[in-house]
Amino acid sequence: MNAPGLAQxxxxxxxxxxxxxxxxxxxxAVLGLPDTAGQAIAAAVENEAKPILIWLEFQDCAGNSESLxxxxxxxxxxxxxxxxxxxxxxxxxxAAGSQAEQVLSETVRDNAGKYIxxxxxxxxxxxxxxYCTIGGKSALQIARDICGKxxxxxxxxxxxxxxxxxAARPNPTGAMSVGDAVPGVANLINMSACPANAENITxxxxxxxxxxxxxxxxxxxRPLFAYGKSIHDSCxxxxxxxxxxxxxxxxxxxxxxxxxxxxxxxxxPATSQNCPIVKxxxxxxxxxxxxxxxxGCAEPNxxxxxxxxxxxxxxxxxxxxxxxxxxxxxxLTGLVTAAVAMHGIGEVVRHRAGEKSSxxxxxxxx
Ligand code: SF4
Numbered sequence: 001m002n003a004p005g006l007a008q009x010x011x012x013x014x015x016x017x018x019x020x021x022x023x024x025x026x027x028x029a030v031l032g033l034p035d036t037a038g039q040a041i042a043a044a045v046e047n048e049a050k051p052i053l054i055w056l057e058f059q060d061c062a063g064n065s066e067s068l069x070x071x072x073x074x075x076x077x078x079x080x081x082x083x084x085x086x087x088x089x090x091x092x093x094x095a096a097g098s099q100a101e102q103v104l105s106e107t108v109r110d111n112a113g114k115y116i117x118x119x120x121x122x123x124x125x126x127x128x129x130x131y132c133t134i135g136g137k138s139a140l141q142i143a144r145d146i147c148g149k150x151x152x153x154x155x156x157x158x159x160x161x162x163x164x165x166x167a168a169r170p171n172p173t174g175a176m177s178v179g180d181a182v183p184g185v186a187n188l189i190n191m192s193a194c195p196a197n198a199e200n201i202t203x204x205x206x207x208x209x210x211x212x213x214x215x216x217x218x219x220x221x222r223p224l225f226a227y228g229k230s231i232h233d234s235c236x237x238x239x240x241x242x243x244x245x246x247x248x249x250x251x252x253x254x255x256x257x258x259x260x261x262x263x264x265x266x267x268x269p270a271t272s273q274n275c276p277i278v279k280x281x282x283x284x285x286x287x288x289x290x291x292x293x294x295x296g297c298a299e300p301n302x303x304x305x306x307x308x309x310x311x312x313x314x315x316x317x318x319x320x321x322x323x324x325x326x327x328x329x330x331x332l333t334g335l336v337t338a339a340v341a342m343h344g345i346g347e348v349v350r351h352r353a354g355e356k357s358s359x360x361x362x363x364x365x366x
Contacts, residue, residue: 006046020045030203030278031215031225044210051209052115054107055156056146057090058139059132059166059175060121063195064157090134101135108149116208117150118201119143122159122166123181126174143181152187152214153178156201158297161190161220168303179221187214190221192273194297199278200226218272220300226278231268231294234276237261255291265310267296 010020024045025038057065090100107115121139124131129138137145147153155178158164166175179188191201204223207215215223232238240246241260248254248263260266271294279286288294296306 026199027203027206030199030274031207037210041206041210045206048209051151051205052107052111053205054104054115054117054146054150055090056117056119056142058119058121058143058160059124059173060157060159062120064120064160067195068198068201098135104146108146112149114151115149116152116154116205117146118154118156119147119160119178120156122163122175123178124166124173124175125181126172131173140181143178147178147182147185150186152189152208153182153185154201154204155179155188155190155192157196158192158194158299158302161192161222162300164194165303168301188221189214189217189223191226192220192222192298192300193275194302197226197273197275197278197280200274222272222298226274227272227298229272229274231271231273231275231288234274235268235288236276237288258291261288261291261293263312264293265295265308265312266293267299267302267306267309267313268294270306270313271296271299273298 006020007017010017021038021042024041025035027041028035028037031037055065121132123139123143125140129140132139134142155161159166159175160178163171163175163177163180166173167177177190179185179190189204191204200223203225204215207223207225215225218224218227220227232241235241237258237260240254240258241262245254245259246263247259247261250264262269266288268288275286275294276288279289293309295309296302299306
C-alpha cells in the first residue's frame with residue numbers, strides 16, 4: 001500500500017491546503033525570502049524526497065523538544081517534522097530500549113552520508129563520558145559516530161551549540177558543544193537559544209529542501225536569516241530606547257506602558273536572534289513583549305557572560321556602571337558596545353537638554 005500523500009496527511013491532521021500554503025508563505029517570511037518563494041517551498045515540500053532526520057538528546061532539559069512540539073494543536077510544521085521525516089527521536093518515538101537503538105543503527109547504516117542529525121543538549125566529556133550514557137555508550141561516542149556519518153549536523157539549542165548551562169563555570173561534567181566534541185564535523189549549523197525556536201528549525205530544513213544547500217552562516221555558524229540582526233534592532237520597544245524612556249523598576253508606569261527594559265538588564269543589544277519577528281507559540285508573544293528583559297540566551301557562554309540578568313549591560317558611555325563590571329558583557333562585541341554607547345550618549349544629551357529646559361521652565365522634564 002502506498003504511503004498517504006501530503007493532502008491526505010494534512011486532512012488527517014485537520015489542516016487544509018490553505019493552511020499549508022499559508023505555512024509555506026510564513027516560512028518564506030522567516031527566511032527573509034520574497035512572497036513568491038512560498039510557491040517554490042510548497043513544491044519542494046510536496047514533491048521532493050524528504051531528508052531523513054535523526055534527533056539525538058544528550059545533557060539537556062528537553063526544552064528544545066518541547067519547543068518543537070509546542071502542544072495545543074498540530075501545525076503544519078509539526079506535520080512536516082514529526083510525521084514526514086523524523087526517523088529517530090527518543091522522546092517521541094514509540095520504540096524504546098534495544099528496539100529504539102536498533103532503529104537508530106539501521107537508519108545510520110542504510111543512509112550513511114545522507115541523513116541530517118539534530119543534536120539537543122551538551123556533550124559531557126568528563127569521567128570518560130560517564131555523565132551521560134545511552135544503551136551503554138557515552139554521549140561522546142554516540143555523537144562522534146552518528147554526526148561523523150551525517151550529511152549535516154544541526155546543534156539545536158544553546159547547550160548543543162555552545163555548551164550552554166551545563167558548560168557554565170565550573171562545568172563539573174566537562175560539558176562541551178557538538179562542534180567541540182566532534183571536531184571537523186560536516187556542515188555544522190548552530191541553532192542556539194534556550195530553547196531554539198521551532199519556526200527557525202523548521203525554516204532551516206525547509207530552506208535545505210527548497211534550495212538544495214544550507215543558508216549563509218554567521219561567525220558562530222548560525223544562519224543569518226535567524227541570527228543576522230540583534231534583538232535590539234527589531235525590538236518593538238526600540239523607539240522607547242531611542243527616546244530615553246526606560247523602565248526603572250518592576251511595575252512602574254514605564255513598565256506598564258511598555259517602555260524599554262535596558263535598565264532592568266535587557267541583553268537585547270548584545271544578542272542576535274529574530275525573536276521580535278518570529279516570536280513564540282505560533283507568534284503569540286515573546287519575553288520582551290511580556291515585559292521581561294532578554295537574557296541573551298542565544299549567545300555563547302551566556303550563563304557566564306550575561307549574568308546578573310537583572311543588571312544592565314556595563315561600560316556603556318553615559319550610564320552609571322555601578323560597582324560591578326565583571327563578568328557581564330565580557331563577550332560583547334565592540335560594535336554592539338559602540339552602538340549602545342551612541343544611544344547612551346544620545347540619552348545623556350537628551351537628559352541634559354531636558355535639565356536645561358527644566359531649568360528654564362521650572363518644570364521637570366523626564
Ligand atoms: S534594550 Fe531591550 S527592551 Fe530596550 S529596545 Fe533594546 S532589546 Fe528592546
